[in-house]
Amino acid sequence: MDDQLKEPEITIDFSFLNLRDVQAHFADLNIALLGGKHIQTGEGYNFTLLNNYPDQFRFFYRSLYGLELKQSRVENIDYYYLDFPDEGKGKLNSSDRFREMTPWEIIIALMLLNMYYDRFFEQTKIISWIVIQKEITESEMANLYKKAFFNNAVRDHYSDPEWKALFDTFKRVLRNFDRWGWVKLQPAEESDGDLVFVIRESIDRFGKLYQYEISQFDNFIEQINQKRLRS
Structure with missing residues (x-):
């Protein structure tokens, strides 16, 4: 009976962060994205990482920050950025981390x-x-x-x-x-x-x-x- 009342365990797998290419450049990529940067085709390792592991990074930012990693295309140029989910402002909704444009x-x-x-x-x-x-x-x-x-x-x-x-x-x-x-x-x-x-x-x-x-x-x-x- 007690087992039936327990919530199912959710497996969180961030093992891709242990990959050599991700480890080498993740810190710079993470700082850039959380700072509001739009990372587009031709931006070296940052774009390559996002393009190689889009699903893994989407899961990472959704799980840890409540943010959505999105991808758009203009003139055959792709760019990635973090956005707030439709239902709210995610976990970064504080006066020192989020502001409207002036x-x-x-x-x-x-x-x-x-x-x-x-x-x-x-x-x-x-x-x-x-x-x-x-x-x-x-x-x-x-x-x-x-x-x-x-x-x-x-x-x-x-x-x-x-x-x-x-x-x-x-x-x-x-x-x-x-x-x-x-x-x-x-x-x-x-x-x-x-x-x-x-x-x-x-x-x-x-x-x-x-x-x-x-x-x-x-x-x-x-x-x-x-x-x-x-x-």
Whole structure:
């Protein structure tokens, strides 16, 4: 009778972690994934491990963290990332480990996503600060970008201090995007002090996370500017 009341034992098998190739690179892979990085085709051992043992890693993160290891594909490029299960935020749902994107991050990510698809047929989407400035002032969405980036001030010209402040904001946000795997910042010695980066395929994830902001960008910008006026 007592045996009938016992819950069935669940066998947890993490033996794949003892494999030589997994042991050699698991620490770096685990830190990257838990830090929010999107790991895509061409990223060396991290991608190779996930691609070789996807089922084992899915079981590992679901069992230990309550997180889902997911895989997506864009332009024949695969990328992996950790996501929260549909029913909750997993075991990492705490103020110091989980946060929504900031308005600046959302605005810049949306702009980069548009630029990515504008360059869909280009093999490498290389962007510089000059290209960003041109996008803000001359693209079809120029007026919305000006409202977003210059506090609702739609003008033909902006001062050097205004551009410098925006440059610093972009640089700060792009460091986060680089950690998340959405862009690849070029080393300073290769960019001659300019802000140069590659938009990566995994920025596609932003489009899945913030569909409302993308479809209602003008309303979103208006909401942000109203908050700025009240602050």
